[in-house]
Amino acid sequence: MTEKNTQNVEITAVEEVYAKRKKIYPRQVTGLFASLRFSGVLSLLGLYYLGPLMQWNGRQAILFDLPARKFYIFEWIFWPQDFIYLAALLIIAAIALFLVTALAGRVWCGYACPQTVWTEAFLWIERKVEGSRAKQIKLDKKGWSWGKFRIKFTKHFIWITFSLLTGFVFVGWFTPITELTARTLSFELGPWEAFWIFFYGFATYGNAGWMREQVCMYMCPYARFQSAMFDKNTLVISYDEERGEPRGPRKKGSDYQTDGKGACVDCSLCVQVCPTGIDIRDGLQYQCIGCAACVDVCNEVMDKMGYQRNLVSYTTENALHGKKESFFRPRVLIYIILLSVISVALFTSIAQRVPLGLDVIRDRSSLYRETDDGMIENVYTLKIMNMDLKPHRYSLAVGGIDGLILKKQNKGIHVDSGAVLNYPVRIQAEADKLNAASTELMFYLNAIDDDALSVAKEGRFLGPVYK
Template sequence: MENPSSRIDVVNICTEPRPIDQGHVYVRAQSGRWQRLRRLIGWGLMLLFLVGPWLRWNGQQALLLDLEQQRFHLFGITIWPQDLTLLALFLMVAAFGLFFITAFLGRVWCGYLCPQTVWTFWFIWIEEKLEGSANKRRQLNKAPWSLNKLVRKGGKHLLWWLASLLSGFTFIAYFIPATELGAGLLQWSAGALPTFWVAFFALCTYLNAGWMRAIMCTHMCPYSRFQSAMFDRDTYSIAYDATRGERRGPRSRKADVASLKLGDCIDCKLCVQVCPTGIDIRDGLQYECINCGACADACDQTMNQMGYAPGLIRYASESQLAGGKTRLWRPKLVGYGAMLLLMLATLVYAAATRVPMALDVQRDRNQLFRETPEGWVENTYTLKLSNRTQQPQQYRVRVEGLDGATWRGADQVWVPAGESVNLPISLAMDPYLLPGSLHPLRFVAGHDETAVSAESQFFSAGR
């Protein structure tokens, strides 16, 4: 309750309307340990999201998913299309991590980490500051239009739009350098495509967090539908202890519960009023529940004021509610955990053994070979060297497997950080040293610490 007292006013609590009114959910503000944790995580994630594009590393944006140049900059690492295995492994780690957490703790991702939840509670916080508590918001919506209503509603939507534009700009700044995008938007020179995407994601944020809210969780999010496949009797989730709570009924704090044959639930409906999706957790496990813990905090507050033990609504497994114990070592959880560790180990190994440069060889497609004025046979190649680090590098290039070849062109190249450089070279051989028409060879590039190689062939007329 918002104003704790030494005695529960049963009539006022029980007659308060349900949070759903004509499809709109009026979420009542709630405090408590789970809400403090949720707010701490939510504001932390929001801060990381907003600050991310402005972080610098070696003079450039630390987090940049440059789709135009087909490379991702992640602090000191540049990921190229050839490194998509790392991205695939990372996504597999994230997937099995989500499966493991869901099998263990239910939908805590939805309640504490999901961007939809974080943005929704951010918008609700703005709404509460301008329109007041849930009851005041309901009354304001039903009231006729006035200057006060216009100012409050207009101010709320203005702040929603500003927050949405900030969100849209920040999201696109992970794909276009933040300084370049910001300067372009301020000077009206960003171009139609970047401007469109900023406006598009701003509109999505405004609609999802401001208007749709729980609809995203209950009707559009696929996770809420297939989560049941990961649940079992030992999955921890927000649950109502019906054995302890039933039969429900209002009573005074000093009432003899045994004589009234009532359970601990006083039917105050606070658990329903604080639920962001407007469900009644006492009806059992429902796919709309996002495990945010708001109902548990509200119920603990009421139990404390009534002098009852907390935990009528709590994180518990079905086995616990039935009087048994939760099995942590069970096939499903162990399987998800094993796959998570396997994928994580594979990702770490792939990242640790990743070579910080790449070499590709392209032959001259116009002709296999040509004869020089000296009568030698010459093949032309283009070596593409990619620097995957965040520091400029100088690489030395050589050829192996073709004894007696004359190298024509530069044998050292300077490659900027995160860039690629094409190096045209040619190899010439005395035809009397070439017994056949096709000769395999290998180009080697790098320096003493790191080197990479690429296979190719040398063609001649043969003899």
Template sequence: MSKEIPVKQVDPSEPSDGKPKTDTIELYASRKKIYAKEVTGLFQRIRTFSLLFLLGMYFLFVWLTLDGAPLIHFDLPAREFHLYGATFYPKDFILLSGMLIIAAFGLFFITTLFGRVWCGYTCPQTVWTFIFMWVEERIEGNRNKRMKLDKAPNSAQKVFKKSAKHTIWLIISLLTGLTFIGYFYPIRELIVDIFTFQANGWAYFWVAFFTVATYLNAGWMREQVCLYMCPYARFQSVMFDPNTRIVSYDPSRGEPRGARKKSVKPEEVGLGDCIDCGQCVQVCPTGIDIRDGLQYECIGCALCIDACDEIMDKMNYPRGLIRYTTENELEGKSSKLLRPRTFGYGAVLATMIGVVVFVIATRVPGQMDALRDRGALFSFNGQGNIENSYTLKIANMTEIPQTFSLSVEGLDGIRILTDTQVTIDSGENRSLPTVVDVSPEAIPQSNNEIIFHAQSETDASLKLETESRFVGPTQ
């Protein structure tokens, strides 16, 4: 029987101790500044519209009023949240939970269909980053001019341009911070108090905080927020499948890539449609090459599609070398828009929307509870009737004061001996000591169900009721 002798190949570059030679690998590479090139096209026009629309909503809604009150106002000290004429309180927390679930599954639903379109068109980080980039391009010039300016030695022109850019960035950031705090502190009062130094310290702190956060995130960090801080980039792949429509490069059509004259047809030189111009890389706000395949850094902004289509038009090639497509379509297979995952997310989304809409539609802007006095089960008054004591708690969740008329039913002749009319201010939660009596002959048993009613005289549609128990002697 022959035995094989194990052979080990020795690399002369290895140390004499036999241990392999290793190179130091940095866990974090220094950031290379991305100079995104400005581009025009269909998707850039869509993005411009969406950015202007969202920015308009953000900066305008804080100034709008309804019946003299802010349209949107989160009054934290009073624990009131005013939204489009309706007032919500901490007890309505279930609605907030429902809305957050709707937002989450809405994002999941859209992601399974069209990838990261949220990131590319509506994410606040994208919105403010593109605004800051637009300012930068207007002041410092196009991509090549910005690169030359950064490499150039300090000069009066460079200092002026950099100072102007950062000044405008800070102004936009300050307006952003003031507007955000304006949703919690009425904006008209906030502006006056801030600039007359009448606002409290917390107002100055939070305005400064959001000003600095906006300036750093949109002006300096930019794509770093998407790559390292946003969790969505990390778990998006869980929602992707071969039928998800995402921004993709078509290698079967574009490869092998290479430069050629405009008059030369690709097949004549054995090349694909990609002329390796690098425009798709130069316009990318995260600095990736979409031709390398799907990457978590891609935010689905489609700027590379606009850039590539522009080059295809110049070369007289068909558009769509880079396009919104699916993995199945790139492989020549059929693609399905609706599939089990889509139905699952869609069903949960539709259910939650229905539940939240139903709760809001049937929500009564008031609440009443009745608490029996546990210290004494019952007592007899001077008229020989049996008395029970309660504490009625009535909350007015409307925008105006409400005057309520109180009544009770459930036993023959039952009545309220204390005040039967009470006025409660907007947002107030009033506790009312209440005494009820009834004739002993009208009590069929020792423990009886009764119902308290509170009818608003201000708003006829506002009716509150709550159940309680009336206790009497054992029959």
């Protein structure tokens, strides 16, 4: 019997999670948080669409040049060898997100997440074309007609155009956008560039036009674990139940307290504006992305009624229950310390980075060769990477074994900025100076015009064993 009951509970839970989606028509809001989000959305979209157009020393300022395997970020060029910096940057971003979440809840979701940003943009287009929430609902209920088709067609046409532009700019972050524009205008796009423009465009259209809150609910991993960063001092959006209940309609001007009512007039506007379609009065829910649309709209209603604001508000659990709030709790301090340590380490190591790389590759075809005059010769290919912004000449030296002779030494090795040079060298040693079949030797590469540019790399010198 009990077994059957648990099974029933499980089934309902599954049904709830995967309930057939009802389309949500978020009502437009105005107010403090709506304007905050609007400015956030506008600046982030501006950054995304205009970012690739930024120039720096005659090239794209920020370019993750995947075809050339180089990342340009203003003054810096990063190579695949610098992957560790990217990893550190991602760790910094993750901890920063944890810190912000611990302090202010899901502000990332409500204001800065690309899903929110593009959904807002798509909602804006939808409102411009289809009209207000009420008009949208009416239109969807109506049967198909020429007028409805025209409106829907216009909306999707604008959405798709906007999505394709988004896909185009996306590819523009990874391949120089001026050339990409030229190739697009002359219909000479590479197959993969075209593919990714359409792929990303399609993803934008699908996610911001159709999926919307379902992305947050079913696909976002952060939404699932963000509550782990929450504590009683985290800012969340809460409904003041004590003040609001019992909710209900009332006559304007009547004193609700003597009527035994709470401040909530049960206008349901907080539900209508919610982009994820929840009722905040049911308490904090996992679907709540912290956008504060309900705060804005409820404050408007409270003002109209002449009641005190913040029946629904950004607050902490402690504040709501009249307890002491604390800002610097252990969790926050740990995040701050971690964040500062990794940031300092990252920036000092980038600042001290030597923009010169050297790889030593032994000739694969032969171990060693004995020359006519009895010397042992090894052949190497040096891979010299000039990661600096200007060309350099380098001088090469070897050491580690007595009496090493470097053949083919000349006035210096010229390597252009951002270039990789494969430089073959032959090195000879006297046979009696080699104590083992494999001896370590060192390669030293120094820029002739800049003392700070120097690297050392070890290699193996192979020879015969006489002992």
